[in-house]
Amino acid sequence: MKNFRSSTFLAASAAIALGITSCVGDDAEVENGDAGAAEGDELRFAHVYDPDHPVETCGVPAMNDSLDGSGLQVSSYAAGQLGNEEELLEQVQSGALDLAVAGPSFLGVWEENAELFDATYLFSDVDHFEETLNGDVAEGIWNDLRESSGLEVISSWYYGTRQLTSDVEVTTSEDLSGQTLRVPEAPLYQTMAEILGGSPTSMALGEVYLGLQQGTIDGQENPIPTIASNSFQEVQDYINITDHVIQGVMVVGNEDALSGLPEDQQQALSEAAAEAADDVRECIEDEEESYLEEWEESGEIEINDGVDVDHFRDRAAERIPNEFEWGDIYLEIQEN
Template structure:
């Protein structure tokens, strides 16, 4: 196993089945509400997003509400308290953690085809994203992931649509020629920068504001809530609505451990996680809309909705299939 700490944890007998912690207390010392919580088995759920991110504020309460009568309860660890996405997946794979939230590129470490769901211009809109992630192609890929790693994707949540901020107005890839564009450090994102026309450079998200302010980088790309939470509108002139990645994150458990739950609890968890997907999407879309309205009113950053997305989509269809093994699946989804 990759995570030696997780192996030690399990060998010591600290995790039983799904690592469920029976919250059993002395009923003489707790009130009725605490006694009710004590009757629930606790699932440890972890992610890297801030406590005010919709994954935490919308997703976690929705799961717990939907599982109210199941005997299960989510206890969430936000903001990377238990590790980064790679580390969280290792803990889930080993059985030391019950559930984690991770993106397709991280799942691609375990099953290469999984990373395609982060590909540029894969989806036409959020409905297409949902249909695909709940359809046969995703089911086949998640099946291969379970077989190769034991990681079980139980639902996919909309994370946001990535947009480009810059000090130049972007209509086609020519406009970003010679511009340094910060992207996440992964081959898929390097290709994305090429599609957009910029020169890719990697930089920690926490360093991007200063990089933009000092001119070390010329632009960056992220979903609107991330752009707002990092105040990039203060140091960029334009937000260009490129819609270049309609992105999701996945709720992932350990297949063997999940199968150890009673059938009704397994189904309750999967149903609740899917209900939470609807809540998270609504919250993310509300934030995307409200931030754009706020910026339009304030004029703090100019909103460019004149991007030639057909131009970029054609470039993606030309470049991506030749760069990645899953190129044929990409074209199948894109043309759907």
Template sequence: MKHQRVGTALAAATIMTLGLSACVGNEAPEQTTTSAPEDAVELRLSHVYDPSHPVQTCGVPSLNGALEGSGVFINAFPAAQLGSEAESLEQVVTGSLELAVAGPSFLGVWEPNVAMFDAPYLFRDIDHFVETLDGPVADEIFASLKEESGLDVLSTWYYGTRHVTSKEPVSTSADLAGKKFRTPDAPLYLAMADIMGGAATPMALSEAYLGLQQGTIDAQENPIPTIASQRFYEVQDYLNLTGHMIQGVMIVGSDASLSALSDEQRAALQEAMVDASAAVRECIEDEEASFVEEWREAGTIQINDDVDVEHFRQRALEMIPNSFEWGDLYLEIREG
């Protein structure tokens, strides 16, 4: 099945995360959507994000709205109820789970080039991100992913632009020198910490608030909606608008996991992904803008606009291409 990418979603009507753990015990996961219509094929969608995240509040309702009358229903399980990103992907491959949401770094385990889409300063802006994920480079990479693993990228949803929070303002990499900088435990994020100038300190997202509060770490980075939901503004003084990653997440299925669908239902699901991608992007961008405005006006956290982004972009250009096997492709996209 050809994947539906983000660029197509822009034409539709108005439109990492990492570190959440699966629920344990014998209790069945709570279903967060209404029951499937009678005789509908129910597709379970697993993701690790909080129930208040736009993936759940904007993406899933949009999917089901577009699928009405198709005989297909999406039942979403947030907060890693059905497993971590890695575990959910394994289930999709075997056909024991229909759909999962996963970031590029997790999909990169199956096809290394996919991880590149998480690279620092790869994209100039969100439109460049959209054009790339809708272009031939992404098409070829996702085709290789499917050939290698069976995982089929049905859609890419904008996840947010990542920024640094800290106790002191950060304008260049010198400002983070010697600072313990929380990152997810993945090679690309460790490289990102070097680019930003901090001392990489891998830590689960769920532990970051306490780490900042107790001084185990000095700074962290995340998209603005995640900074808000994790309340990092309570234990950090500055939001530095570094914009070092413009990030998406992928909705994946497989021929095995979607075998119950007819050709018509597969087409309906593909079309529904267009609306959902657009809905999520709108929600994320609205939250990014509204939180910054609210925090700036209320003094919740100091907004540092005086970031030398070109300084960080140049450091990424010097460090990334020679550190990863997809370095030449990184340069091609970045300069395209």
């Protein structure tokens, strides 16, 4: 198999170092194998999610099915093999990696307005999320991101709706008073924890199970597939259906490299990423539903669907538009 960066990508921009090199240690090396093992040029695609996550099990196969006959093929590196989200974006930006998956808060390092897509109670439902991420507001933000960094968003995939797990039943923010809530390390998430009523603390996802088990932290929040894949239901009493973030992740490439593709391959890649977005959404929604059904039957964790969501929405509306530079855009999206 030809490495994509050693052929078409070199023609895109001589200023970018796109040789066949290791990005992060030995794990980043590409094993070419037999020349006839696969057809077309290889796109190295990396993300931080487990090998059984829908990004990997649904998104990658859907892309390759769609790319069949285009002369392109995606080779995926899951579970952070090539680095964390920040490192993956840096590799894409430098041209050392073809495609990466990253969330809005990480893109916000490069373009501040991008982080707003992780904001608490921004979207009313998944359809609203999808319409917005495929609409004019997102297009304008992605254009700004491309101009400032050379990073190009080619698709947005539904990651899941974030829910709160805890050892206390949560109806309003008062129920989390004095509770330590683990959240990702970003100012937006710190604010989110305070809106939910908890005291925010940052911790690597891989350390959260033990932190909950030992009582270092009292609760955490994540989409249901992430909660299940990390077995947090084993060490928490309640999953509170807060629906506080309807979240997506973005498939990101290098503008110079992508623009150097033949037009038919650019179109094929764009269509493949869009088709994969549909498959990932279906897989995520199926998992959200099936895990809730499983937990309801087993009683392994109690499902609290009596959350006063309007109470939390009001708290978000009081803070977010006034604390972040993109507050006006947040309100604009909510109104549409």
